[in-house]
Amino acid sequence: MICRHCGANIPNNSVFCPSCNESVIGNQQENGVPPYYDPNFQNSQPKKSYYVPALVLAIISIVAALLVPIAGIALGIVSIVLALKGKDRISLFMGAVGIGIGVVTWIINIIILLGAV
Numbered sequence: 001m002i003c004r005h006c007g008a009n010i011p012n013n014s015v016f017c018p019s020c021n022e023s024v025i026g027n028q029q030e031n032g033v034p035p036y037y038d039p040n041f042q043n044s045q046p047k048k049s050y051y052v053p054a055l056v057l058a059i060i061s062i063v064a065a066l067l068v069p070i071a072g073i074a075l076g077i078v079s080i081v082l083a084l085k086g087k088d089r090i091s092l093f094m095g096a097v098g099i100g101i102g103v104v105t106w107i108i109n110i111i112i113l114l115g116a117v
Contacts, residue, residue, distance in 0.1 A: 050086030054079050058091045061098025065105055072102035 001012050001024065008019035017024050057079035065072025079095030082088075 050082040051088050051091065054082035054086055054088055054091035055094065057082065058094030058098055061095060062101055065098050065102035069102040069106035069109065072098050072105070076102060 001010050001014070002008070003010050003017040003020060003022065003024055005022040006017060006020040008017055010017050010019075010024060014024055016022065057075050061072045061075035061079055063072075064075055076095045076098030079091055079098065083091035083095055
């Protein structure tokens with residue numbers, strides 16, 4: 001059987017294409033006409049892009065980590081989750097930096113508070 005999304009050869013008993021991970025449930029022959037690969041075929045649902053939200057949250061997490069460490073850590077975690085979904089390395093790195101800055105700022109705040117007591 002051929003995947004109608006990417007054109008890869010897939011086993012007949014597959015549920016998902018091993019190449020593009022799209023569902024192949026609708027790949028069966030209809031009215032005796034075999035499925036085919038159409039490079040101009042558009043999915044009814046566009047792929048979600050997590051790049052911009054992940055990048056924006058990563059930048060905000062870095063800034064927030066300096067002001068409110070727990071907010072920077074939380075936003076960094078959300079940014080990392082979105083970056084992993086979108087397979088975006090830049091946002092992943094920046095989210096990790098936001099978490100790191102948040103942790104360091106938190107530790108510095110604790111040291112300052114303990115020194116003041």
